[in-house]
Amino acid sequence: MIKEKVIKKLLDRGIRPVSINTKLRAVRAFFNFLVTHGYIKRSPMESVQMLKHDKNAIETLTIAQVRALLNACNLRTFVGYCDYTIISQFLETGIRVFELVNIDVQDVDLQAGLIHIKQVKSNLARSVPIQRAMKNILLRYMRLRGHLPTNRLFVTLSGTPLSKRQVQKRITDYGKKDGIKGVRVSPHTIRHTFTKLAVMNGANAFHLQAILGHTTLDMTKTYVNLFGNEVKEGHRKFSPLQSIRRDL
Numbered sequence: 001m002i003k004e005k006v007i008k009k010l011l012d013r014g015i016r017p018v019s020i021n022t023k024l025r026a027v028r029a030f031f032n033f034l035v036t037h038g039y040i041k042r043s044p045m046e047s048v049q050m051l052k053h054d055k056n057a058i059e060t061l062t063i064a065q066v067r068a069l070l071n072a073c074n075l076r077t078f079v080g081y082c083d084y085t086i087i088s089q090f091l092e093t094g095i096r097v098f099e100l101v102n103i104d105v106q107d108v109d110l111q112a113g114l115i116h117i118k119q120v121k122s123n124l125a126r127s128v129p130i131q132r133a134m135k136n137i138l139l140r141y142m143r144l145r146g147h148l149p150t151n152r153l154f155v156t157l158s159g160t161p162l163s164k165r166q167v168q169k170r171i172t173d174y175g176k177k178d179g180i181k182g183v184r185v186s187p188h189t190i191r192h193t194f195t196k197l198a199v200m201n202g203a204n205a206f207h208l209q210a211i212l213g214h215t216t217l218d219m220t221k222t223y224v225n226l227f228g229n230e231v232k233e234g235h236r237k238f239s240p241l242q243s244i245r246r247d248l
Contacts, residue, residue, distance in 0.1 A: 017051035094194035097187035104151040
């Protein structure tokens with residue numbers, strides 16, 4: 001049933017193997033829970049293998065595309081500046097979209113340069129650092145936001161909390177407006193972009209695990225190994241010794 005009704009059906013709908021594997025892991029965890037607590041004797045997921053997929057298919061935005069997204073926001077309007085702040089927040093911290101919409105005003109500590117993230121999936125909270133540019137952006141946004149009945153940080157023009165779907169749609173719309181092609185413009189793509197830039201700037205797996213909120217190092221190591229190849233390629237181009245020997 002799992003193979004026919006879940007895997008085959010999702011593949012027929014064009015869902016990517018990596019996304020299907022995420023769903024399969026959730027199903028596997030559920031059945032393992034049932035086995036552990038004695039509700040069933042064996043998990044039907046024992047014979048179900050994860051789908052093979054190309055680990056080099058992690059999409060990221062270029063620096064030019066990131067700048068285009070930010071430049072597309074109309075900073076003279078509340079909605080435009082809110083969107084600018086949201087995109088900047090994704091780029092600064094790599095947080096997930098559901099984490100972003102669950103940030104409360106009191107979760108932002110500008111003095112300490114930290115944002116408290118409520119980890120809904122695992123009930124584990126973490127604090128992610130932000131630097132001066134992001135602090136300044138947030139400070140201005142919070143002044144524009146003002147005092148509202150809701151504690152949610154990111155709100156609509158009418159003062160109601162922004163939903164996950166609204167944030168996803170806004171970012172996708174900016175991508176269409178800018179004519180960005182060849183990559184899906186979404187919060188998750190920006191999360192990948194954050195990770196790529198972090199690795200290229202020297203972040204290791206432990207740093208990324210703490211910031212991204214991964215429960216294990218597996219996915220973080222995938223990022224480091226994948227994007228680390230670009231670091232190696234970059235080193236080939238700027239290697240001081242190679243450059244010196246070229247002149248000898």
